[in-house]
Amino acid sequence: MLFTDRIFFLLLAATFAFYYLGRSVLWQLAVLLVASLIFYAYAQPYLLILLACSALLSTVTSYQVERAHSDAPRRAWAIAGVAVNLLVLAFFKYDRLFAATFLAPHPDGVLGALLAIPLPVGISFYTFHGISLVVDVFRAREAGDTASPLGRERGFLDHSMRTFFYLTFFPQLVAGPIVKAKDFYPQIQAKAFRNIHWYGAAKALIIGFFLKSVVADNLAQQTFVLQPPYCYSYSALNLAVVLFAYSIQIFSDFAGYSLIAIGLARLFGYALPDNFRFPYIAQTFSEFWTRWHMSLSAWLRDYVYYPLGGNRKGPHRTYVNLLLVMALGGLWHGAGWSYAIWGLWHGTALAVERGLRGTRFYLSEAIGVKLLRWALVFLVVTLGWVLFKLPNFAQVRELAVVFWQNRHMHFAVGAPFQVFAYSLPVVAYHLLYKLRGAPTGPAAFLWSMRAEGPLLGVMLGAIVLQAGSPTPFIYFQF
């Protein structure tokens, strides 16, 4: 089910009404659990089996980690919990990549049949949530914390209910934001209707739907031309404009989704972490990754980069860790070598930047140099998105050839006009953030609370008048 489907709004309205009918945490968890399962099972009910199995494994292992009285069993259960989640992810997500690279399975054989199982929606997110749960409990116990990150629980059944809820909560089930167990469990308590933060929820929902329906969905109608053979009809300059549009589209699509998830969670009294903070103003690659998909960056940092040693084991090991973490982060996005290359592309950029951080280019405060740094980051990030748009290497090569061959072709004005129109709000959104400190002038007015309400109203109007044809969220495929 998509957040933009009509049926979703019916489910949301019914869930909201039932949720606040009861005042006990048990009732509210039950309502959200049922709604989340309907949400997930709507298109492919059989995928519930895997989700339930995965949740059960995380429940049992985290419970045992929590209850273990000595180090050895606690560590064993924690390793089992992480390993099982990684195995589930590897089997259902990376089976085809592995088979295509190392085996040549017959489509009618057992292996062929296993490979025909479609990628379960949201598997990357709920397995990461499961790992976070086990690791957070383990770390708290290892550190000798008396208060559990899971809060006060009453036995296995209570723990199961909370864990199933944490893993399946529909706003974040299929595409995040990835919320850590230690940040989510303490929030699980009875919620009251009078405590709903209506303005905050409405603001997140309006901006989210605006970014998704008005910006991303309309740009999607332009950016499909990057795919061969459509790209053959466009000049290199036109294709460059479209590539820029894809950069804006992927931001709007995912940031839009994250904001909708945050807004929906707020309606039920839950706070999900911010996932994007004006990423395209970044002047360094490391800054970019503190602004883009922040919940994944934080997850990879806390659960992979730090355990590998982070930057504490010398410069060479730091570079290796950066490349490794980014390659794994790339592979997390999709089961294809192109995603690993995309991760390495960013890993290399981070490593090179780290090596040069003491140079004048990175230390200068001159506006021109700042602009150059920003342009470099935006260019490298945008070029990297080609691997997202065209996960097939042959198509990337074909697009590069077309770029060269069509360099003298006539520049068509129509599509760039639309790209300009739809990108403008995103560009303005980033620029305004840069100007947030201005004491007077239009930027100061737009940042003032007086302008926010009418601006949100204009966005709401645009959602009604200018929404594009709905397309699936790009991150759903991950």
Add this chain to the structure above:
Amino acid sequence: MQRSLFPVFISAALVIAGYAALVQFLPFKVQKGQNQFDTNMLRAQDYLGRPEADTVMAGSSLTFRLPPPVLGPHIANLAIAGGSPATGITLIERSGARPRLVLVEVNLLSRGTDAATLQSLLRFPERQLRESVRAFRTGYDPVNLAERVIQALLHKADEDLVPQPDAIRKLIADQRQAMSSPPDAVSLNRNLAQIASLVSTLQARGVRVGFFELPIDPNLMDLAGEKELRRAVMERFPPDHFCWLKLSVPGGAHTIDGLHLMTADAVLVATQVVEQRRACLKS
């Protein structure tokens, strides 16, 4: 204290109402969307709103390229770029429209009916809302309207996007390879059966149905895939029972990729459709 949502809803209502009022009294009609999909929707919405044309063409992106101004007011081009003729015919059947003649393209029959497009066109209350408030119709959105107005003010015609000659040769070679093997018999038979069923329903309502094959690149005309497709279609809709248009381009069709006609040839073929339509109406 919570902030009020009142300014948000008031300004949204003002924006929507103001724009709707402005667009409702525009002195011209928008005929092109921001992209092929929107133009599909715009043409279909126009037809559903005022089904005045006595002839309707159903087809794929190949027929989509036949320019409506050349086809004239009596022929509506309901071809769905990226879709199949079955979608256009189903739309006519479900909308309750009763044209005198429906012309069906037979070049691309590998796809079935596009349920999502049909649903978005026919669903209550969107269809009724679009028919009474222009601002909700595809093409009358602010960005497209601005683009059309600027285009009109600058007297700019639509740009024809044609690949480089080398690229066209490569695309034709790719098509040649794809069309060298026979089409998937299961999906072809399923789609033909679906079209036959829709044709019977229309005929029962007194609507005549004719067929046509658009000219494609001469190098692709006699490949195994094309021959098999032609044989299956002729067997299902024989020329002695149905009217068939004979469309051709002297010296062979010029296309942008082997299948889609270049603008000059599309105009020529559209003219032939206009000329031969009368014979179909009389047959």
